[in-house]
Amino acid sequence: MSITFKKKPNYTVLADIYDRVMSDVDYETWADYIDEIILEHRPEAENLLELACGTGTIALSLEELDCYKITATDASEDMIRIAKKKASKVNSGIEFKTMNFLNLQLEKKFDVVYMVFDSINYLHNEEDILKLHKEIKKVLNPDGIFVYDFTTPRNSRKAIKFLNNEVKYVKNKFRYQRESSFDPVSKIHTNIFQIEQKNGEEGHTVEKYEEKHQQKIYSQSEIEALIKKTDFTILQAYDGFELKPAHQKSLRITMVLQ
Ligand SMILES: C[S@@+](CC[C@H](N)C(=O)[O-])C[C@H]1O[C@@H](n2cnc3c(N)ncnc32)[C@H](O)[C@@H]1O
Structure with a gap:
């Protein structure tokens, strides 16, 4: 699903x-x-x-x-x-x-x-x-x-190795996953944050959001x-x-x- x-x-x-x-x-x-x-x-x-x-x-x-x-x-x-x-x-x-x-x-x-x-x-x-x-x-x-x-482009090439698929939990209330990629032709570095906001004692997921950040690398x-x-x-x-x-x-x- x-x-x-x-x-x-x-x-x-x-x-x-x-x-x-x-x-x-x-x-x-x-x-x-x-x-x-x-x-x-x-x-x-x-x-x-x-x-x-x-x-x-x-x-x-x-x-x-x-x-x-x-x-x-x-x-x-x-x-x-x-x-x-x-x-x-x-x-x-x-x-x-x-x-x-x-x-x-x-x-x-x-x-x-x-x-x-x-x-x-x-x-x-x-x-x-x-x-x-x-x-x-x-x-x-x-x-x-x-x-x-x-x-610099050199930084983007290195950074995607540790930023891609990074998952973190924030006080059992938020969970986010970052997908990081770099297109060496367009020189666009993309970070997609998928954020799940949880609620209640059991931490049921209530909302799921996505922010797509695109930076031009010079x-x-x-x-x-x-x-x-x-x-x-x-x-x-x-x-x-x-x-x-x-x-x-x-x-x-x-x-x-x-
Ligand atoms: C990577 S964050 C850096 C924030 C902060 N300088 C720090 O070191 O944590 C980039 C910031 O740029 C801001 N930003 C992006 N485009 C902007 C614009 N056109 N005018 C003002 N702020 C902008 C975003 O809202 C965001 O807070």
């Missing part, structure tokens, strides 16, 4: 279990890395804008350093709902807003705009990537920096060629979580633009 999963938009049902799905990710180290980059390239920075902030873990971690005023945005209302819930538990001063990064509506300007965890890979075409850079220019102070990472030279078409210049392309230059074997590359 085939099971029907209700199709849901990205980061709606997943939002409630996102932090559990990402429980292996060391966000504190990631936040420290963003702080290191800021200290290296814009040490006097005060006002930060995070794009695609998800459930707010990086922003909350950076806030603990007591050096920054942070605004954090994401297109998903559900991810922002979780971020706000986490923020209220720690009396955070971060301003969380639901916002598409291709249409930024912000009064303030920022010293640093950053975006982590290959969120740029959700943009599938040149037009959108150029539009994103234009939007950032609107909200960045003249000597501000724009920091973002992307994953090489360093492709991203650099796109940046050349913007008003930004590249200060650095870093490898992984290091302050060392990216190279052919880099799995994740962090761009620092001015």
Whole structure:
């Protein structure tokens, strides 16, 4: 008997279990890395804008350093709902807003705009990537920096080995299965999350949902060629979580633009 999963938009049902799905990710180290980059390239920075902030873990971690005023945005209302819930538990001063990064509506300007965890890979075409850079220019102070990472084709080839068919249970309430695949021709990395939400003491399944996430995977030279078409210049392309230059074997590359 085939099971029907209700199709849901990205980061709606997943939002409630996102932090559990990402429980292996060391966000504190990631936040420290963003702080290191800021200290290296814009040490006097005060006002930060995070794009695609998800459930707010990086922003909350950076806030603990007591050096920054942070605004954090994401297109998903559900991810922002979780971020706000986490923020209220720690009396955070971060301003969380639901916002598409291709249409930024912000009064303030920022010293640093950053975006982590290959969120740029959700943009599938040149037009959108150029539009994103234009939007950032609107909200960045003249000597501000724009920091973002992307994953490389090499990473996708490796990642499907451990992400495909991953099954996890979340507090006996949710069970999800992730199917991960990479098409080396179209360079599309697909993650399908099938989420079963359980109810009651016996954990009877009540709802089944599916989110299909598709990310376009770019090489360093492709991203650099796109940046050349913007008003930004590249200060650095870093490898992984290091302050060392990216190279052919880099799995994740962090761009620092001015
Ligand atoms: C892989 S998650 C990363 C979330 C968070 N940065 C983290 O590290 O956990 C990608 C995020 O990008 C957001 N996103 C995708 N497209 C977006 C857009 N056009 N505008 C704003 N956020 C977007 C999604 O809602 C999701 O929260």
